[in-house]
Amino acid sequence: MVRKHTRRAAKAAFAVSLGVALLIGVLASGAAAARRSAKPAIILGSKNFPEETLLGQIYGQVLRAKGFKVTYKASIGSTEVINPAITSGKINFYPEYTGTIVADLANESLPRSAKATWQKANAYEEKHGLKLLKYTPFEDVDTFTVLRSTATKYHLKTIGDMKKLKSFSYAGYPECKTRITCLLGLKNIYGLKQVKFVSIGNTIPVYTLLKEHKATAGDIFSTDPNLLGKTYTTLKDTKHIFGFQNVAPVVRQSLLKGSAGMLLESACNAVSKDLTLNAMLQMDKAVIVDKASPAYVAKRFLQANGLLK
Amino acid sequence: MIAGSTFLDTLRFIPHHAGLLLDKTGETAELSFAALGVALAIALPIGLWLGHKHRGLFFALGVSTLGRALPTVALIAFFLPLLGIGLWNNLAALVVLGVPPILTNAYFAVEGVEADAVEAARGMGLTELQILARVELPLGLPLLLAGLRIAAVFVIATATIAGIFGGGGLGEIIGDQGSYRLSGVLAASLFVAALALLTALAIAAVQRAAYRRMSPST
Amino acid sequence: MSRLAAGPIIPSFSQGSSCERNNGWFCTDWLHQHWGDTLQPALVQHVELTVIAVGVGFGISFLLALAGFRFRLFDLPIGVFADLLYTIPSLALFQLLVPLTGLTVTTVEVALISYTLFILYRNIVAGLRAVPDEVLESARGMGLTRLQTFIRVELPLAVPALMAGLRIATVSTVSIATVAAFVIPEGLGEPIFTGLQEDLFKTEILAAGLLAVALALGADLLLVLLARALTPWSRLT
Numbered sequence: 001m002v003r004k005h006t007r008r009a010a011k012a013a014f015a016v017s018l019g020v021a022l023l024i025g026v027l028a029s030g031a032a033a034a035r036r037s038a039k040p041a042i043i044l045g046s047k048n049f050p051e052e053t054l055l056g057q058i059y060g061q062v063l064r065a066k067g068f069k070v071t072y073k074a075s076i077g078s079t080e081v082i083n084p085a086i087t088s089g090k091i092n093f094y095p096e097y098t099g100t101i102v103a104d105l106a107n108e109s110l111p112r113s114a115k116a117t118w119q120k121a122n123a124y125e126e127k128h129g130l131k132l133l134k135y136t137p138f139e140d141v142d143t144f145t146v147l148r149s150t151a152t153k154y155h156l157k158t159i160g161d162m163k164k165l166k167s168f169s170y171a172g173y174p175e176c177k178t179r180i181t182c183l184l185g186l187k188n189i190y191g192l193k194q195v196k197f198v199s200i201g202n203t204i205p206v207y208t209l210l211k212e213h214k215a216t217a218g219d220i221f222s223t224d225p226n227l228l229g230k231t232y233t234t235l236k237d238t239k240h241i242f243g244f245q246n247v248a249p250v251v252r253q254s255l256l257k258g259s260a261g262m263l264l265e266s267a268c269n270a271v272s273k274d275l276t277l278n279a280m281l282q283m284d285k286a287v288i289v290d291k292a293s294p295a296y297v298a299k300r301f302l303q304a305n306g307l308l309k
Numbered sequence: 310m311i312a313g314s315t316f317l318d319t320l321r322f323i324p325h326h327a328g329l330l331l332d333k334t335g336e337t338a339e340l341s342f343a344a345l346g347v348a349l350a351i352a353l354p355i356g357l358w359l360g361h362k363h364r365g366l367f368f369a370l371g372v373s374t375l376g377r378a379l380p381t382v383a384l385i386a387f388f389l390p391l392l393g394i395g396l397w398n399n400l401a402a403l404v405v406l407g408v409p410p411i412l413t414n415a416y417f418a419v420e421g422v423e424a425d426a427v428e429a430a431r432g433m434g435l436t437e438l439q440i441l442a443r444v445e446l447p448l449g450l451p452l453l454l455a456g457l458r459i460a461a462v463f464v465i466a467t468a469t470i471a472g473i474f475g476g477g478g479l480g481e482i483i484g485d486q487g488s489y490r491l492s493g494v495l496a497a498s499l500f501v502a503a504l505a506l507l508t509a510l511a512i513a514a515v516q517r518a519a520y521r522r523m524s525p526s527t
Numbered sequence: 528m529s530r531l532a533a534g535p536i537i538p539s540f541s542q543g544s545s546c547e548r549n550n551g552w553f554c555t556d557w558l559h560q561h562w563g564d565t566l567q568p569a570l571v572q573h574v575e576l577t578v579i580a581v582g583v584g585f586g587i588s589f590l591l592a593l594a595g596f597r598f599r600l601f602d603l604p605i606g607v608f609a610d611l612l613y614t615i616p617s618l619a620l621f622q623l624l625v626p627l628t629g630l631t632v633t634t635v636e637v638a639l640i641s642y643t644l645f646i647l648y649r650n651i652v653a654g655l656r657a658v659p660d661e662v663l664e665s666a667r668g669m670g671l672t673r674l675q676t677f678i679r680v681e682l683p684l685a686v687p688a689l690m691a692g693l694r695i696a697t698v699s700t701v702s703i704a705t706v707a708a709f710v711i712p713e714g715l716g717e718p719i720f721t722g723l724q725e726d727l728f729k730t731e732i733l734a735a736g737l738l739a740v741a742l743a744l745g746a747d748l749l750l751v752l753l754a755r756a757l758t759p760w761s762r763l764t
Contacts, residue, residue, distance in 0.1 A: 209394060
């Protein structure tokens with residue numbers, strides 16, 4: 001499963017300081033070598049789910065090919081844990097979702113376009129000595145997804161079309177039910193008062209509930225490989241309650257100085273441009289379903305697109 | 310202190326969410342008692358019969374060790390692809406956990422009944438089934454109930470894990486700290502503990518009554 | 528650039544075996560590939576969690592049992608406390624300890640140790656109490672002091688009950704420790720939860736589950752052998 005709020009995320013909030021203390025110990029070793037060569041050493045962190053590990057590998061391998069020294073720190077934890085790691089300099093690069101920065105770090109409302117979301121996220125990061133590079137075309141966002149058979153039966157195209165149903169259920173992770181970017185948005189912004197929420201705990205993927213006909217609709221992340229087949233249809237979020245969750249590398253500003261900084265930025269932007277939804281779905285599938293290693297998948301993709309020899 | 314404020318929040322959480330807590334306690338009780346019922350139906354006949362025959366000591370001991378060794382999380386996860394999400398995967402796992410203590414105790418309860426009493430009954434012309442029902446079962450009842458009590462506490466405390474596998478009940482609150490905060494987790498676990506203790510006390514009361522009924526003869 | 532607006536080229540990633548791609552129950556290639564990076568480390572962590580929890584739990588409950596045994600007044604409150612600890616669901620206890628001890632192994636250990644107390648305390652006290660009065664009488668008759676009686680008579684005779692308690696505590700700890708991964712990514716529960724999140728990958732769930740069962744049964748067998756070695760006199764029964 002590709003999750004921005006992993007099962008550990010909720011707990012992490014309560015122990016951030018302690019978690020970070022632990023983290024600092026783990027990462028301290030990597031920080032020392034940072035200032036030797038002309039090209040700054042990159043300590044590349046990633047959060048604790050497969051898509052992040054994959055993204056880390058994608059950016060990391062390209063930077064390595066450009067002559068940067070890259071050290072990987074994979075599976076660091078949720079946003080609440082990895083953010084202090086980069087602000088304190090224990091890592092200096094990690095891929096993050098723009099909407100997550102706005103909602104969870106800046107605690108602001110989600111803007112109504114991908115660009116505005118990136119700008120708001122970047123404004124937050126710049127206040128903390130960081131910078132957000134360009135964002136990817138793909139986004140990994142919550143969705144409103146139904147079985148294709150359901151969509152055909154009721155002629156559903158957008159979330160608003162759900163008004164045609166007298167009652168229906170929506171399955172999601174526990175956090176969903178109290179968020180305006182999720183269940184409350186469906187009720188208050190789309191006016192779908194008839195929705196019944198099915199909480200599924202933190203352990204089981206949502207799509208299984210749809211497959212077993214235990215919920216009409218569900219919150220499946222947009223890069224979940226299960227969406228690749230013909231089983232599910234994602235309804236269009238015309239009112240953008242789910243916001244925008246494109247990926248952009250968060251980088252410490254010190255990395256972006258001089259010609260080396262320009263090289264880093266252009267190399268990353270070139271990669272980001274190619275990370276389309278279909279590309280990510282296929283790569284996530286290779287990692288999550290087919291159990292290929294993230295490093296291998298990243299390399300194959302970069303080579304096929306001339307980004308790596 | 311974090312702990313102190315959590316405790317105060319918990320005191321507030323309970324009256325505010327009394328309806329929810331009671332609903333979920335009901336669900337947990339339903340699931341647990343259903344599992345205990347099925348476990349009893351499976352384990353009791355086997356345990357009693359083996360004990361009566363004085364056979365299968367190794368089996369009875371092995372089952373109890375194996376029962377403890379099976380990790381609930383793995384068990385529910387294992388049943389998930391087989392039985393789907395919801396009632397059945399969780400019920401199956403809890404039954405598997407409830408069987409061993411009942412079976413083992415039923416075995417030793419009957420097996421340990423004094424041979425003289427059984428022989429006397431046999432001499433009076435009672436059939437094997439009658440001996441089991443009228444002599445061995447009443448004499449072994451306290452030990453058998455002790456097994457049921459262990460199984461009940463075990464199953465109720467474990468039933469919370471079902472909450473994170475779509476099984477509902479108090480575990481749904483305990484597994485959802487994101488929504489209910491630590492105070493909700495604590496409140497729900499107090500309700501689990503209360504349910505487990507009350508059930509254990511009820512069984513213990515029956516057990517004591519069984520002892521009392523026996524004591525004049527011993 | 529020769530590529531057009533059609534987007535990036537997606538190469539074939541076919542690396543996993545057909546068993547892995549079809550989510551089989553027992554994909555040997557996956558096991559082979561991930562024994563070193565997933566299963567083995569989890570198993571080692573699990574062994575550490577268990578050994579420390581049972582070891583420390585035994586130390587604490589032994590001291591408590593001494594108090595409960597020597598001063599009957601303490602017995603009831605200590606016993607009730609140990610019982611109450613056991614009714615707190617493990618899923619909750621791991622979370623409740625996080626604000627105090629953080630997202631650390633310590634949190635897992637404190638919870639696991641608490642659960643061993645319930646089992647060990649009861650068994651140790653029962654074992655010490657079970658020494659027949661005649662035996663104590665004759666010990667006193669031989670002129671042994673109270674301490675000597677305890678060390679040379681009561682303690683050795685309590686070993687079988689004590690070992691029985693250790694067996695139950697160890698096996699239960701192995702099982703309960705799998706729940707810990709819901710909160711802290713440690714031990715064999717971690718591959719189980721990961722497998723669940725990665726589209727219910729059966730091989731990973733089953734492999735980690737079986738390892739946990741094997742660990743519990745293996746530890747049980749070791750303790751049976753240890754008990755026999757410690758109590759040569761009881762080998763006849």
